[in-house]
């Protein structure tokens with residue numbers, strides 16, 4: 001049985017297989033065919049942080065696959081009152097077929113997975129947001145940006161940056177990460193990416209100059225400067241990220257047909273200008289919709305592996 005906790009655990013072939021599966025199911029649904037790949041299955045969705053896209057895409061996704069989703073906010077379940085992860089995992093995984101969790105540390109997610117009898121999916125932790133990257137890469141494929149692309153990530157060295165590091169180093173494309181001083185990516189994740197890059201041939205570069213990163217890029221992406229859990233640092237971060245707004249001048253440095261991606265929610269005037277966000281180059285709503293399709297690929301793939309085990 002496999003869990004989907006970080007892209008680190010998957011080969012290039014497995015990642016592409018899940019995305020292809022998601023694309024196939026997307027085409028079926030667009031043609032009006034809803035195949036019950038996960039008939040009568042129950043997906044428990046535990047949220048310790050807020051969400052719009054993750055909740056709606058997983059709940060809609062499992063329903064369209066013939067199953068049902070259970071939305072469990074930590075404010076309402078006993079986890080929020082101190083029941084241990086490991087006990088929560090042993091209870092929920094005896095009743096449900098799959099679990100998605102959005103939590104703080106990756107180690108909490110890992111603890112749940114260690115005690116779970118069913119596949120567990122990372123719906124975002126402080127360290128990673130792997131399902132987002134599955135949707136992002138699906139969007140790159142659909143916009144013709146999957147042949148040796150150069151991707152520029154401009155912003156915080158956070159869960160999104162880490163997930164881009166994993167995707168690039170596994171699939172073997174060029175990724176340039178520009179972060180302000182003091183907001184660099186986690187050193188151990190950078191080291192892991194460097195190891196994977198040796199195998200895949202990925203080129204991974206780090207800089208403190210966003211213009212350098214964006215020059216000639218096929219894909220420009222960013223994320224909020226103030227992630228969930230960082231709210232107390234908001235004022236300081238806004239000062240420290242000065243010069244990191246993806247605006248029209250910065251986009252001009254990228255290729256003329258470059259696309260702009262953002263996991264959303266976006267804060268206009270901070271990490272991205274209104275003009276870029278609303279421009280023709282911005283495909284952020286295709287990207288958001290692809291959460292639904294890409295995650296179906298992940299869920300059906302995990303279910304197949306569980307049945308094979």
Ligand code: CP
Nearest residue numbers: 051052053054263264
């Ligand atoms: N991108 C993303 O995960 O959005 P939500 O926080 O709304 O789920």
Ligand code: NVA
Nearest residue numbers: 158223227228263264
């Ligand atoms: N980095 C952001 C992503 C939100 C989807 C956060 O963790 O809040």
